[in-house]
Amino acid sequence: MDLEFERCYRAVASRDARFDGWFFTAVHTTGIYCRPSCPARTPMARNVSFFSTAAAAQAAGFRACRRCRPDAAPGSPEWDVRADVVARAMRLIADGEVERSGVPGLARRLGYSERQLHRLLVGELGVGALALARARRAQTARVLIETTDLPMADVAFAAGFASIRQFNDTVREVFATTPTALRAKRRGTPGTPGELTLRLTARAPYDAAEVLLFLGAHAVPGLEEWDGTTYARVLDLPHGPAVVRLSPAADGSVSARLRLTSLRDLGAAVSRCRRMLDLDADPSAVDEVLGADPALAALVAGAPGRRVPASPDAAELAIRAVLGQQVSVAGARTLTGRVLHAAGTPLPEPVGTLTHAFPRPEALADADLTAVGLTGSRRRTVHALAAALADGDIPLDPGADRAEASRALVAVPGIGPWTAALVGLRGLADPDVWLPGDLALRRSLAALGSSDTDAAGRWQPWRSYAVMHLWALAVPTLFTRAPALRSAS
Structure with a gap:
């Protein structure tokens, strides 16, 4: 977003919530940064600066406002719209790539050197990948502090911090308080043991019931569940499977109840749920x-x-798109359910009717699908696609180059332009398909x-x-x- 001062200041003066997440307002006289819709008194124009990310505001020495909680604002829709390397990097950082593989791993996924990537991020956002990941870790830590009774040491390492000291210093710098004080001021009480309950915000207008209905209508038994109000599914996350239950909230947001194998996956789970529900769009x-x-x-x-309801995993969506070619929604659900039980990963124990995580490409590439009910040609397409995904020949992670992914998909025998476009629309969350x-x-x-x-x-x-x-x-x-x-x- 072009941070033209007058435009940004008008949004702040009118407390326009449509701009929440697009930019952040830093107030020099108080040392805090806010979302544009903050209900506090509008600061004088000469006392403010604007930043495109919370990380940039934090790096400049500002702390998060306790009233409007800018760290919990919807994400910028810019990163979903754009296809350049900065946007791809932002999508990967939101998914936790820096925590999993460091900045060198992030750069490799994007095909750039660390130096090139740092120059691009600093040139546009004012901060590098480490600062952006640090802001993400701070938000994850706040969620865990306020929604669980976990010891602070467990919170620190689950959020991705390398040490207790780093965790304490970051919380003090970002929120101007201690972790213990944050927990003392939390709203409400922790939910069911082993389960996190979060509020996922969206820009209005947002019809959560419609998005969940669409997802529920395509639900595959064993992987997904739909009771007419709540949509639940298994998420295949880096450190193990998770179960999320999503339902509309009275304030227009979405209530998410998460049961994670590892708390280290909280950030990735939230990022994927937001993408699945299209919460960061600019309506x-x-x-x-x-x-x-x-x-x-x-x-x-x-x-x-x-x-546009999406999938939390583009590789899963690609396989499901092939299975759904030239059959009805009900037929696609049946075929996908058979593939799920033939090659999916069983949960340690069922959660309601949820029993399996969707097969990973490497498992599906070698799976025996003769009893699934697919034609020979369709079975060969599924195996070829799974093998290409497993080998990395088709990039479908959150930082994938969408045009490159489409070209790679149509090169697989049995995948045409319609299927490749559907993967772009509902797998890679491309807004222009x-x-x-x-x-x-x-x-x-x-x-x-x-x-x-x-x-x-x-x-x-x-x-x-x-x-x-x-x-x-x-x-x-x-x-x-x-x-x-x-x-x-």
């Missing part, structure tokens, strides 16, 4: 573009802020008096959201706010 920007088109205006007005030849889209476009060719470019850079509006028109059972499909004639 105002999307609706402004799509609502200006006469063909979509009524659809956008009827469902403002509609989101069109599904060529999709029958449901064609049906909706015909009803609106438009065509696939017309739509190919006119809704950029938000074509993924246009897809969701048109799907809602064609398949209303997957959406809570879906209009009836009428013929153009």
Whole structure:
């Protein structure tokens, strides 16, 4: 985001929550930084500076406001929209790559040297990867301090700190208080033992019920569960499987109940849930573009802020997309369930109806799928795709180059442009994907008096959201706010 001073200051003066997460306001007279919607008295313009990340504000010596909690603001939608190396790095850092493999590992994943990556991040954001990861660790630590009774030493190492001293110093610098004082002031009481309950914020408008309904309608027994209100699923995280239960909250956010194998995976779990629920999107920007088109205006007005539900794991989505080719949603669920039980990783013990984590590519590449019910050609495609994912020939991690991933996918025999586009839309959370030849889209476009060719470019850079509006028109059972499909004639 271009941090043009007057524009940012107007957002702060009007307490515009739409800009929360886009930038942070640092107040020189108090030494704190806030989100734009902070309810505190608006500081004088001469006393403020603006930063694009919380990490940059912290590196400049400012501490987080205790009133508006800027560290808990929705993430910047910029990192999902952009495809350059800085955005890819931000997505990987949010997923915990620095904690898992350090800055050298992050640089390798991006194909850059450490020096090149540091120069790019500092040049745009003012801080490097270590400072960005430190801000992420501080937020994870705060969540654990406020939602568990874990000893502080356990909190420190679970959040990714290398030592108790580093943990204590960071909490003091970022929050201007001690870990013990943070716990004493926590809101509410810890939940069920072994389970964390978090509030995942979103930019309004946000219809959590609709997003969860869409995910629930595609739920695979054993991997996912849907009871009409709460969507639950198994997450395959770096240090072991986890179970998350997601349900709408009264304030427009999403309540997440997490059961983790290792608390070290908390940051990754939150990042993947946010991506799955599309919580960091900028609905105002999307609706402004799509609502200006006469063909979509009524659809956008009827469902403002509609989101694109994604997958927490793009490799899983790629396999499921292949299994779902040319079959119904119910048929895809059945086939995926069979693959899950044939090659998935069983949980140490079932959690309700959840029994397995989705097969990892290396397990699926060698799995015997003859009894699953796939055709020979489809079975060969699944094996070839899994082998390419396992070997790293197809990059589908959060920092993947989306264009490169699409090219690699269509090189696999049996994967065409539609499947590759679906992986981009719901696997890599690309906001600007069109599904060529999709029958449901064609049906909706015909009803609106438009065509696939017309739509190919006119809704950029938000074509993924246009897809969701048109799907809602064609398949209303997957959406809570879906209009009836009428013929153009």
